[in-house]
Amino acid sequence: MKTQKRNITSLLIDVASLVLIVAGLKAMSGLLSPILLSLFIVLVTYPIMTWLKRRGFPHWLAYVTVLLIVLVLGAFFVFFFTISFEQLSDVIPNYVNQTEAQLNNLWQWLNERGVESEDIRSLQWFQPERIIQLVLSFVSSLLGIFSNIGLTFLIFIYMLASAPTFAAQLRRGLGNNLPLLGQFQDFAQSTTSYLAIKSWVGALTAICQIILMWIMGVQFAVLWGVLSFLFNFVPNIGFYVALIPPVLLTLLNQGLWQAVILGVVYALINNFFDVVVAPRFLAKGLDLSVLVTFLAVIIWTWILGPIGAFMALPLTVMVKKLVLEPFPQTQLVASLLGSGDEETTKQGK
Structure with missing residues (x-):
C-alpha cells in the first residue's frame, strides 16, 4: 500500500514538474525562439x-564565408517577404470584390435549386471581410517570425x-559517460542530416511548383513557392497551408477547373519529392511516429509561437534523444514516441 502511494505521489510530482517546465518555456518563448533557431x-x-576547412580554407576565412552566406540568405528572405506582402496588400481589395461576386453567384445558384442560403450567408466564415482578416492575420504571424532576426x-x-x-568540451565534461555522449552525437548527426536534406528537397519542390504556377498564370507565384519551401519544414499540415493561397487565387481569377488542376498537379509534385525522393536520402528518418x-507541431506552436511549427x-x-532516452525512468516514454519500425521489422522476421 505504501509503495502504491509513493508511486502515485511520484507521478503527481512528475506531472507537476512537466507543467512548470512547459509554463516556463512558454513564458520565455520570446528569448528561446531565436536561441533555438540559431542552434539549428x-x-x-x-x-x-x-568542408571549407578540409578544402584548405583558413579557419577564419571559412567562418566568415559561412557568416556571409547566412547573412545574405537572411537579408534576402526579409527583403523578399516585405516587398511581396506589401504588393499583396495592395491587391487585396480587388480580391474582396471578386470574392463577393463569386459568393453572390453561389447564393443565386443555391436559390435556383430551392436551397435557402440566408442561414449560410449569416455565418462569419462566409463573409469576405472575415476571410481577408484571416489572411492578414496569417501574414502578420509570418512577419513576426523575422522580428528577432x-x-x-x-x-x-x-x-x-x-x-x-x-565537441571537445562535451567529451571532457561527460568523461566516461559514453552512452550520453553517443546520444548527443546521434542527435546532432540525425538533425543535421534531416535539415540539410529537407532544405534541398524542399528547394527542388518549390522550384517545380513555381514553374507550374508561372505556366498557369498564378499571381505571386514566386511568393507561394518560397512559402512552400518554408512550410516544407512543417510536417503533416505545412503542405496544406502552402497550397491554400495559390488555389484560392486561381479559383477567383481563372475558375474552378483551373484551381482543381493546379491543386492536383501541385500535390503530385509535392508527393513525388516527399514519397519518392526524400526517403532515399533520409534513411530511417527521425524515428518519430506520425x-x-x-501533435509536436501543435504543442511547439502553442509554446513558442509560429516559429515552433518549423522547429517542431x-x-x-x-x-527524445537528450532528455528521455538516457534515463531508465523515461525510456518507456521515448519508446512510445518512436515510429516502431525496428520492432515491426523484428516481429516480421
Whole structure:
C-alpha cells in the first residue's frame, strides 16, 4: 500500500514538474525562439564550415564565408517577404470584390435549386471581410517570425564561433559517460542530416511548383513557392497551408477547373519529392511516429509561437534523444514516441 502511494505521489510530482517546465518555456518563448533557431542554423551550416576547412580554407576565412552566406540568405528572405506582402496588400481589395461576386453567384445558384442560403450567408466564415482578416492575420504571424532576426543572427555568430570547441568540451565534461555522449552525437548527426536534406528537397519542390504556377498564370507565384519551401519544414499540415493561397487565387481569377488542376498537379509534385525522393536520402528518418509529429507541431506552436511549427520535429527529437532516452525512468516514454519500425521489422522476421 505504501509503495502504491509513493508511486502515485511520484507521478503527481512528475506531472507537476512537466507543467512548470512547459509554463516556463512558454513564458520565455520570446528569448528561446531565436536561441533555438540559431542552434539549428548552426547544425546546418557547421558542416559547410568543416568542408571549407578540409578544402584548405583558413579557419577564419571559412567562418566568415559561412557568416556571409547566412547573412545574405537572411537579408534576402526579409527583403523578399516585405516587398511581396506589401504588393499583396495592395491587391487585396480587388480580391474582396471578386470574392463577393463569386459568393453572390453561389447564393443565386443555391436559390435556383430551392436551397435557402440566408442561414449560410449569416455565418462569419462566409463573409469576405472575415476571410481577408484571416489572411492578414496569417501574414502578420509570418512577419513576426523575422522580428528577432537581428538577435538571432547575433546569437548565431557566437554559436558558430564556439562550435569547434564545443565537441571537445562535451567529451571532457561527460568523461566516461559514453552512452550520453553517443546520444548527443546521434542527435546532432540525425538533425543535421534531416535539415540539410529537407532544405534541398524542399528547394527542388518549390522550384517545380513555381514553374507550374508561372505556366498557369498564378499571381505571386514566386511568393507561394518560397512559402512552400518554408512550410516544407512543417510536417503533416505545412503542405496544406502552402497550397491554400495559390488555389484560392486561381479559383477567383481563372475558375474552378483551373484551381482543381493546379491543386492536383501541385500535390503530385509535392508527393513525388516527399514519397519518392526524400526517403532515399533520409534513411530511417527521425524515428518519430506520425501521431507524434502531428501533435509536436501543435504543442511547439502553442509554446513558442509560429516559429515552433518549423522547429517542431528537431525540438521533439532533441527532447527524445537528450532528455528521455538516457534515463531508465523515461525510456518507456521515448519508446512510445518512436515510429516502431525496428520492432515491426523484428516481429516480421
